[in-house]
Amino acid sequence: MDWSPPRRLRTDEIPATVNNFRLAARNAIEAAGFDGVEIHGANGYLLDQFMKDQVNDRTDKYGGSLENRCRFPLEMVEAVVNEIGADKLINKFGILYLHVIVPRMIKINDKYETPHSLLPMRNAFKGTFIAAGGYNGDDANPDLPRRFQLNAPLNKYNRDTFYIPDPVL
Structure with missing residues (x-):
């Protein structure tokens, strides 16, 4: 080819x-x-x-x-x-909706022109707003490695406990 x-x-x-x-x-x-x-x-x-x-x-x-x-x-x-x-x-x-993600890879010394806050987009767009990303392993699944190690059951999700580090909503 x-x-x-x-x-x-x-x-x-x-x-x-x-x-x-x-x-x-x-x-x-x-x-x-x-x-x-x-x-x-x-x-x-x-x-x-x-x-x-x-x-x-x-x-x-x-x-x-x-x-x-x-x-x-x-x-x-x-x-x-x-x-x-x-x-x-x-x-x-x-x-109909805006789906945004936080960059998954951010180097400590990187400098960006725009901050990684989703709040300005949330303020500008009043429709359905889907935000994802910006998690690290501890935020997303703090006990997941331990559960795998113990062969323990996984929890069903609970929307009331979903975490997002940016105060979008």
Whole structure:
């Protein structure tokens, strides 16, 4: 299989990429018969790469400030909404929910432009808000290794005891 090493999108390639998202959304609705679409912008994929200050080192209008780093994802969302309608985008953009995660790997000496608090996003988005991550082994399962060692039963989850280190809700 032929392949080329990954490279930064040229600025002049971004409109075509936005158009590809638009066409994919239209095909999902019209050709495949989907009721709606979900835009997945996380986990190191393209949209996430643009938004992360640790990855996006661009010097054009798509890099630098948080506003610039969000420009491509927002252009794409706007194109999708204009193509299929906000009611089909699973608020102005018809966003059904926002699912965010706290970075899983943070080095002690790393410095970030933006803090890792989810509170600003919670304040900006009033819809359903799903937050995950930011745990360490002790927070998430303080006695799990011991339970495995003793072959002890696992507890059923209790939503009232779920822990999140960021006061989002």
